[in-house]
Each structure stands twice: as C-alpha cells, then as structure tokens.
Amino acid sequence: MATTAVAELRRALRRAERRKNLGGLVLALPLTAFLVVFFLLPILGMLAKAVDNHELATAMPRSAEVLRSWRGLGPPPEPVVAIVASELREAHVRRQSALVAQRLNREQAGWRNLILSTARRLPESPQGSWLETLVALDPQWGEPAIWAGLRRAAQPWTDIFLLAAVDLQRDDHDAIVRVPPDQAIYLDILVRTFWISGLVTLFCLILGYPLAYLLASLPERWANPLLILVLLPFWTSLLVRTAAWIVLLQREGVVNDFLLRAGLLAEPVALVFNRTGVLVAMTHVLLPFMVLPLYSVMRGIPLSLTRAALSLGATPFSAFRKVYLPLSMPGVAAGCLLVFILALGYYITPALVGGAADQMISYFVAFFTLQTANWGMAAALATLLLLATLLLYWLYARLVGIERLRLG
C-alpha cells in the first residue's frame, strides 16, 4: 500500500520534471533555430568556401572527370589531352574560360594568361596530335606542371587555400612542400597576430591586476563608483576610443605636444600608425575585460586568509605570493583568456591606428573578401582564425566555466 503510493508519487514527480524540461526546451528553441540559420550555417558555408573547387568541374565537366582518374607525371595520354583541349575551346565559346583561368592562376601566377590565350587560339581540330597543337600554342603545355595543376583543379575539393594559409603548397608530384621564401607571408601574419594579442594580454594584466586588487580591497560603496570608471570606456564606441588615440598620439598630437613643451623630447616621435599605436589602443580597449573577471574573483577572497598568513609570521610579500596570488589565479586565467581571444580577432583598431606591418589576420580576411574577391584565401585564413578561437574557447570552458563568460 505504502510502496505503491511512493511509486505513484515518484512517477508523478518524474512526469512533472519531464514537462518542465520539455517546456524549457520549447522556450530555448527559437534562439537555437535563429542561431543555427543565421550564425552556424553561414560559418559552415564559409568553411566550405575554404575547400571549394567547383570552377573546373563547372566549366569543363568531362575534363574534370578524366583528369581525376589520371595518375602520373607529365602530359597525360592523348585521349585525356583531347578532351581537355576541346572542352577548353568550348568553354571559351561559352565565355567560361575566365573561370578556369582564374582558378589555375591560384595554382601559379601567370597561368591565367596561359589558359586564356590558349583557349582563344585553339583550332576546332588538331594539327597532328592535340598535345602537339597545344605545345605549338605555348610550350608550357609540354611541361608536367600545368597538367598537375589542372588535375588539382579537377578534384572535388581543394586544400590549396588552407595550405597557402600556412605557407605550404603542393608540387608536381602532389607532395606538400614549403612555398618559396619570397612568397611566404602568411605564417608571418599568423605569428604577428598571436604576438600582438599576447603582448596586449600581458599589458592588460600588468595594468589590470593592481587595479582590480585595489578595487576589491575597498568597501563596496567606494568600489562601485570606481568600477563605473572602468566600465565607461567599455560602453563608449570603439570608434570613438580609436579616434581619441589618434588625436592623442599623432605627430602634432596632444602627447607629443606635451612632451615637447616639457622638454622631454627634441622633436616629435611617431606614436601612431605603427606597432606602438596598435598596442596602446588595443590595451585601452581590452583592459575592462581583464579588470572585471579579476575583480569578481578577488572580491571572493576572504581577507582573513592573508591575515592568518601574516600573523603566522609571513612577510607581506610572501603572504601575497603564497596565499593571495594562487587564490586570484582563476581570475587571471579568465581575464587573460578572454582578452587574448578577443584580441586575436581584432580588425578595426589595427586597421585605423596600425601601419602596413601591424595588420592582423582579420585584416587579410577582409582584404581578400572585399578587395581581391579571392574568397578561397579569405575563407582559409578565417578558418585558421576560427580554429584558434574555438580551441581557446574550449580551454576557457574547461578552466573557467562557460557560465562565467560575460562581457559586461
């Protein structure tokens, strides 16, 4: 009797729990659907662009098919060459040869001309073999390189952009090799992005730790108004803050003016449109993201612990190093990870206060998308940036906890 009542109650509880869960899921559904459509799908589409290789298959479908199954080095057998040559001619007639030319030019600069001029001048039927006809138009057709390039362009997807994003390429045997040193630029950009982000994180920590420490040691009615000073830059437009730094740091700017008048400088120094400007402005913009997590962790550290250490004979420094510092580490980890992650993706600030040598990876993503329409390259660089960010995001979730993520 009693057991059946208990079982009944348990069932009722479980039903209520299920109903509550279901209701919760229904409420979370609209945002989930919205983000899947307008956030996740666009990013997946962007990732697909990084390996997109549709040009040859679209303009010359039969060639793409036979090139895919062809193995070996050097010009392929005559039947394959015949299909490629006649389809190239057809593509020219249909005005699609430019698509192929553009794709091949990504393999090697100069192949655009090779493809376009060949396509324009190809006869309807071969003089001798098709290969001889092609070589007569341009001797490059007798070399293995262009055929290996065509075969790579014929694959269903390509790694050319992703490899290029880390200064790698494939040779005529399809082996992965380094690009020639004069063309290797992307690793530099990647290293520079991480370096600038690391420095900015370090500066934020150096400026932010003592500030958070002071705020946490004050009574709340003092700490709150001061915290507002930290939050003000945070609510101010990024563009306003960046403009302010240009005004302050430029050659005829306020800082140079002041230093000249104070006799500390003989002539104005370049403080902006270079690395200094980028570091100063980014540190300013990101400092609140360091102070807030530090502050919220430090607020929770009981003063009695350090007092105990002091009363047991610790010097102030060792009480800080052995008790307070370890306890504040979660805040340090949260602040540093957050600042570093946000810094990695910065575009506007370096674009406005940096020079050509201070642009970070985001700048090149924008450059390839908007200026040169090299979408594959843009998507590949964005993929690298996304991978780095997600890795750090995962680390943040593991170390700090995702529920503590807030920007304000």
Next chain:
Amino acid sequence: MLGSGILGRTSLWLYCLLVFAFLVLPIFVIVPLSFSAGAFLHFPLPGLSLRWYERLVEHEIWRVTLKNSLIVGAIATVLATGLGTLAAMGLARARFPGKGLLMALMLAPMIVPVIIVAIGAYFFYRPLGLTGSLWGLAIAHAVLGAPFVLVTVSATLGALDPSLVRAAQGLGASPWVAFRKVTLPIIAPGVVSGALFAFVASFDEVVVALFLTGPAQRTLPRQMFDGIREEISPEILAAATVLVALAVALLVVAELLRRRSARLRGLAP
C-alpha cells in the same frame, strides 16, 4: 599583505590613479577639441564655438546614417531581447544532455571574431536577398546581441527564488499570470539591461556593416570609420562627443537597473 603599509598603499593608489587616467582621459580629450573654433586638433584652443556641431546638423549624411543605425539597432534589439529572454528562461528550467553544448553555441557569437560572422553573412545572406538591406544587417546584429541578453537575464533568473512562482501558482495564478505578475517584474532589470547591451552592440558595430551595407544602408559607425580613416576632423570629434554623451547616459541607466535589480532580490537595502 602587499599594499598594507602606508608606503605600499600610497604607491598602489598612485599606480591605480595612472591606470584610471589611461582608461578615462583619452575619451574626454576629444570633448574640448570638438568645441574648437579652429580646424586643427591642438591645445590650446583658438577659441570656443559650436560650428562643428552645426555641421553635424547641416550635413545630411549624419542624419541619414543616424536614422539607419537607429532602425537597425531597434530591430536587432527587439529580436535579440525576445529570443534571448525566452532562451534564458528555457535554460533555467530545463536539464537535458548536451545543455552545455547548447549554451556554448548560444554564447559563441560573443567569442567568435566578428570578421568571421561578417564574411559568413556576406556569402550566406546574398542568396536570401539580405545584403544591401537594413534587415540583413539587423539580423546579423541580433546574432551578436542575443548572448548579452541571455547572460544578463540568466543572471537575474539565477537569483529568482522559485518558491515565489510556486506560491503564486498555489494561490491560483495561471502560469501566464504568475509569469507576468511575479517573474517578469523581478527579471525586468536584467531584460532591460540586456536590451541596452544588445542595442549598444549594434549601434557601435562596424565590421559586419562594412560587408553587408551599400551606400543606401550606410550606418553611423560606418560613416565614422571612413571619416577616421581619411582624416579626423573636429566634425568627427563632435559626432564622437555625442556618442560619448550617449554612452554615459546608457551607463547611468544600466547602473540604476543593476541597483534596482539587487534591491528587488534583497541583496541591498
């Protein structure tokens, strides 16, 4: 403990005053310059005038871009606030496998670099006819703003005593009435400050705007960006000063809301 002696305390304060100056002064340096009678960004000012503010009013481009920004901001805020609040309430009630992953997805727009959101939208929105329209930009901004709402509303919901809602229902209130009369007033400060965040995130956003807007949809930040890139004039600084004033106003509202929320939850007198 460090900074406990007089000397330590004084040097800590001095250091922190410098950091505060670094944080706040740059923002206020532009204010006097925007009232300059001259065209150069120098101190001392040749005289005070409102001529640059008159330019702001006269030049149609500022009016047009402000209007575009307000429209985009309003749509984005409504979308982000509605979706974010619902999701926060849902996640507070439900426990299910993969909840952590769903949270990670919902917060990801705060973390994923804006440039990635921007080129994703650039490729994806075109076939949907969402480029070159204020709607496309507003939707992208809602994506960026929703996590802020989710976070602020979740924080207030976390402090909500569930027995209050149960008491209301026990006294005969329907779930809707209990929500409207009990839950909503308590989480309202969180909803409003989330909405403020979402609005500011949109109103200040320039990267996605660079990718998704044509000349007709130019927003205020986009206009500022081009102005700063060409040459900073006192006119740009006048616009910037207006934005700083707006930031101060929003900050005050957000702070008042935070206090109200703390009071309602019984955390402060």
